[in-house]
Amino acid sequence: MAIVASYFAGETYGLLGPQVAATVIEENTPYDCIVIAVSREDETSSLMQALADFFGPRRPTIGFSTLSGRQDLFQLAGQLKAEGAITLLAGPQSDVDYAGERDWQVHNHRFKGFSREFSFALHGPAEQIIPLLKNPDTFSDTQTPGLLEYTDDGSLLRNPEKPWDNRFLRKVKWNNLFSLKETRLEPLKITAGQVLQEIGCPYAAKEKWIEIDYPVSFFQGHDRKVKLLSKGCSFCDVAVDKGFCGLMDMETVLAQIQCLPDGNDERKIPFELINENGCAGLYDVLLETSKRGIMLSQITLTARADWFIKGEGRLRKALKLARSLGTEVHLGSMGFESFDNTILKNLNKGVTLETNLRAIQLIRQLKEEYPEHWAYSRADGSMHGFIHPTPWDTAQTWQNIQTVFRKHSLPLDIIPDHSIPLIIHHASLLGDWIRHIEESEGKTFKRLGTIIEWW
Numbered sequence: 001m002a003i004v005a006s007y008f009a010g011e012t013y014g015l016l017g018p019q020v021a022a023t024v025i026e027e028n029t030p031y032d033c034i035v036i037a038v039s040r041e042d043e044t045s046s047l048m049q050a051l052a053d054f055f056g057p058r059r060p061t062i063g064f065s066t067l068s069g070r071q072d073l074f075q076l077a078g079q080l081k082a083e084g085a086i087t088l089l090a091g092p093q094s095d096v097d098y099a100g101e102r103d104w105q106v107h108n109h110r111f112k113g114f115s116r117e118f119s120f121a122l123h124g125p126a127e128q129i130i131p132l133l134k135n136p137d138t139f140s141d142t143q144t145p146g147l148l149e150y151t152d153d154g155s156l157l158r159n160p161e162k163p164w165d166n167r168f169l170r171k172v173k174w175n176n177l178f179s180l181k182e183t184r185l186e187p188l189k190i191t192a193g194q195v196l197q198e199i200g201c202p203y204a205a206k207e208k209w210i211e212i213d214y215p216v217s218f219f220q221g222h223d224r225k226v227k228l229l230s231k232g233c234s235f236c237d238v239a240v241d242k243g244f245c246g247l248m249d250m251e252t253v254l255a256q257i258q259c260l261p262d263g264n265d266e267r268k269i270p271f272e273l274i275n276e277n278g279c280a281g282l283y284d285v286l287l288e289t290s291k292r293g294i295m296l297s298q299i300t301l302t303a304r305a306d307w308f309i310k311g312e313g314r315l316r317k318a319l320k321l322a323r324s325l326g327t328e329v330h331l332g333s334m335g336f337e338s339f340d341n342t343i344l345k346n347l348n349k350g351v352t353l354e355t356n357l358r359a360i361q362l363i364r365q366l367k368e369e370y371p372e373h374w375a376y377s378r379a380d381g382s383m384h385g386f387i388h389p390t391p392w393d394t395a396q397t398w399q400n401i402q403t404v405f406r407k408h409s410l411p412l413d414i415i416p417d418h419s420i421p422l423i424i425h426h427a428s429l430l431g432d433w434i435r436h437i438e439e440s441e442g443k444t445f446k447r448l449g450t451i452i453e454w455w
């Protein structure tokens with residue numbers, strides 16, 4: 001079996017989700033399984049040749065995961081299915097991307113889903129595939145948890161998912177990732193891995209009613225808002241996909257760290273701790289690894305500004321320990337998202353401009369205290385969240401943002417060269433927002449695959 005995933009050319013980071021899935025498959029079924037990292041530059045014809053060589057006379061079973069909305073890979077799946085392969089869509093958003101946008105059957109312009117390209121979809125933890133692979137000739141176990149499949153009468157079968165089970169998250173093979181070199185598959189040496197400590201995001205567990213402004217292009221002299229029940233940030237796909245399913249126990253986290261390859265310095269390669277509040281548990285991770293003689297080179301964190309400020313005491317304790325262990329703590333990304341309060345409110349970020357600025361002050365102060373063991377800036381490879389353009393931009397919001405940039409010298413170390421435009425995935429809360437506007441204003445926005453073109 002092979003799992004195809006989207007990748008950036010020339011990079012050397014791991015793909016934790018697909019690589020865990022391939023590990024679970026090899027450990028629990030008779031199948032071998034590799035992950036193929038496909039960049040936008042790779043030719044589809046070369047990949048088809050490589051897959052033909054890999055499978056030989058066997059019927060190909062090909063999983064697709066984390067495709068980042070890439071049309072070329074969805075098309076490839078359709079082509080492979082037409083040629084007789086079993087193609088399955090799995091990983092984050094596979095359920096909503098297979099099933100299509102809400103009520104697409106009655107709204108012709110909405111995203112219809114990729115059910116024609118895939119034999120079926122499987123959303124949720126990888127181990128759900130085990131019973132299917134034990135019956136490979138038919139792939140017909142309709143009881144399989146997490147399965148989505150159109151039945152012969154055109155209705156959608158959608159089975160509830162299994163809860164996440166830590167036992168399947170302890171082992172990760174890091175030598176199962178391959179890339180394409182002409183028409184050959186070559187092992188991809190990973191120099192930055194990931195370790196899962198939290199499934200989803202605690203902020204996505206908070207349900208609350210919010211009001212999101214109409215896009216400024218609809219402003220007709222008075223405030224108009226859409227009221228929605230939110231869970232997490234309004235643009236966030238992870239909030240919808242995973243919600244919040246809790247923290248891993250320390251043994252599971254340590255087992256994953258143990259699986260990481262060693263770098264040239266005989267320490268574990270740098271890794272990203274997947275945890276939206278990673279500063280909080282960092283001290284324990286450092287302490288437990290050091291007790292077991294596991295040497296770490298660098299841990300990359302992502303953080304929300306408010307939790308970062310709240311966790312200052314624990315982070316300081318962790319930095320002290322990191323310094324004594326010679327481990328670098330790298331703040332890879334803080335989700336500031338904007339420096340204007342109106343836009344932050346519409347993103348339902350749950351923080352204000354003042355919170356973001358306080359966090360920046362603390363980040364910079366820590367650099368003075370831990371110059372060798374705390375990294376956070378653009379020069380360190382960090383990519384802090386800054387979403388622009390958005391549907392709520394006005395001359396005033398832009399001026400507000402520019403004033404903050406100048407006053408606090410943010411472009412020096414914090415603001416990335418390129419902002420990320422607001423991307424509305426059809427299943428995000430902003431997808432509901434835009435559908436509400438479409439219905440009440442009698443307007444339609446174009447769809448680009450899984451994305452709604454709000455601009």
Ligand code: B12
Pocket residue numbers: 003005006007008013014015016017018020021063064065066067068069090091092093094122124125126127129194196200236237238241242272274
């Ligand atoms: C860490 C991370 C990264 C890391 C590492 C990449 C990686 N995929 O490991 C870095 C920083 C490099 C990264 C970059 C990007 N990322 Co990223 N990233 C994440 C993040 C935060 C965690 C992923 C993870 O490891 N989760 C833990 C694992 C264990 O869970 P999982 O991925 O869901 O996998 C489980 C199951 O889904 C299942 N499964 C997964 N694949 C398969 C395949 C088969 C066949 C089966 C049966 C099961 C199965 O098994 C796994 C174990 O149970 C997710 C968001 C999230 N919280 O999930 C986004 C996420 C994966 N990233 C995303 C995106 C868009 C990107 C970027 C394109 C962003 C950008 N514009 O630069 C890049 C490109 C990534 C690439 N593919 O090359 C999207 C993918 C959307 C999609 N459906 O395709 C996600 C889901 C965030 C989102 N927007 O919702 N990312």
Ligand code: SF4
Pocket residue numbers: 200201202203204231232233236237238239276304335
């Ligand atoms: S954007 Fe970050 S903080 Fe907001 S819900 Fe998503 S994962 Fe959580």
